[in-house]
Amino acid sequence: MCGDDDDAGELEEALYAGFLAHARALLAPYGDTDAKAAADDPLGYMDKLFADALSRCVKDGAEAPASRAYQRLTAQPLVFARLAGLIAGHLGLECDPLRKVIEVLMQGYGEAQARLAERHAHGHEHDDEHDHEHEHDHEQGHHH
Numbered sequence: 001m002c003g004d005d006d007d008a009g010e011l012e013e014a015l016y017a018g019f020l021a022h023a024r025a026l027l028a029p030y031g032d033t034d035a036k037a038a039a040d041d042p043l044g045y046m047d048k049l050f051a052d053a054l055s056r057c058v059k060d061g062a063e064a065p066a067s068r069a070y071q072r073l074t075a076q077p078l079v080f081a082r083l084a085g086l087i088a089g090h091l092g093l094e095c096d097p098l099r100k101v102i103e104v105l106m107q108g109y110g111e112a113q114a115r116l117a118e119r120h121a122h123g124h125e126h127d128d129e130h131d132h133e134h135e136h137d138h139e140q141g142h143h144h
Helices: 002-030 042-063 066-088 097-122
Strands: none
Touching (some): 002 042, 002 097, 066 097
């Protein structure tokens, strides 16, 4: 049974390392700038808000004791789901906010799963500049 705890710890470390590598790759285009997105650029605003929230997740994980970083990561999607529900609950039903939230939730989940599959296919987990380019469709889930 002791080996099971070690295996779980190794898996959690690998999953957390994969998250960090993916997060850093997504945050790299933003650099350390605090530039505000133009008020008339909704996609730029959403990208900046996403980067701010992701950056906060990375920072919170880094501030946690190493043995608790993965546990903190497991709590973060619950917090963001609650926040998304709260905000969506204040939108008019004509916007179909629940459908949009679920679509974007599944898009993000798919991006993470694709990244894991890609890394598994390459047989390595690392956190360096050998990241693979990734395209994303800003229109998916952002229906107006």
